[in-house]
Amino acid sequence: MQRLPLIISDETLRDGEQQAGLFFPYETKKTLAQLISQAGIHHIAIMPAVHETEEHLLKTLVAEGLDSIMTASTMLGKEFIDRAKACGIKQIILFYAVSDRLLLLRDAEARNFTSPPEDALVHRVRQNMINKVLENLRYATSAEVGLKVEFAAEDASRADFNFLVQCIREFQPYIEHFILCDTMGVLTPEKTYVWIRDLLELTQNEPLGVHFHNDLGMALENTIQAVLAGASMISGTFRGIGERAGNIPLEQVLTGLKWRFGIEVEGINYEALSQVTDYLDSLGVRPAPPYSKAALRHESGIHVNGFLRDPESYHIFPHADPEIWFGKCSGSSNFQYLFEKQLNQPLTPEQYNRMRDQIKSLSIQEQRCFSPQEIVNLFEGGFFND
16 A cells, blocks of 8 residues: 555534535534544544634634644735634644636736726736735745744636746745635646646746636546646645635545555554544534536625626536525625615615624524625515614
């Protein structure tokens, strides 16, 4: 049996819980973290900026002895890096978009243009992104802060290839891995293998990780092909739960590599993997099947904010409409999308912010998420007037 020093990064408690309609109570997440740790998983990610309950959970797990494997998913900004550092962790996953589609949405200069962007503007937007990320990487890895950093390249599978190579080369002095995210699940196994091999060749085998979504039902095989091509880190969730049609199921990747190719990952307790999946089974937790109605649901505020200006930013099916849900992971953009795009009943930004805060609190109190119709019912019933 071949032993492979592959880094396994778990996103069950973060990306997994972003599955619309799924809510993990605090004690459930603590239990999951302990079980995942016992399976020998190398990293467990939580995003403290989502809510103070996530911040408290991360601090608790660190205090209970999981400090060596806990990591914080972190947006760009010194305030977010400092908040993660204050939780007692030693490493973060800094994430930002690398595709032109998402970069043009987020760049202040590009937002003023309604016509197709010229090459000069695209070049400036890309350089703005590199400068911003480098500033944050230098800060996070400075002697003052002292964090290890993984960089997650959001929407890498739709990014310009040469720009991706440039990002890998410029960021590599500050990061452990450059994680290629197939955010919309558009890759195929054949393309994945060639993509990873070409990137490794052009970046002198810099460490690459992969984080693939399952919108087309191919995330598992895509990930296996990425490992065979030379990726040295994989990121996913147990049972494959997560946004839309979910992520790669870590237990299937690990077992698939072992049974099909005779590859065991160093540090993994294969006997303990089933303890995690059995626990999720006992909770009735399953990913949404690809091409199902449930796989069209979005709760993440970052994604819904993209919908407001570009319907194709986080949606790849032209003949099916996304459905916006509401919960702990929602932002004010969720309410803006519902009231402006669907109900044609615009409210003020202050109202959207207040509704976001109220639904986050209600979601935590009732330990669940809310459908669009439930939000309409709450609104008509005067809940958001309090």
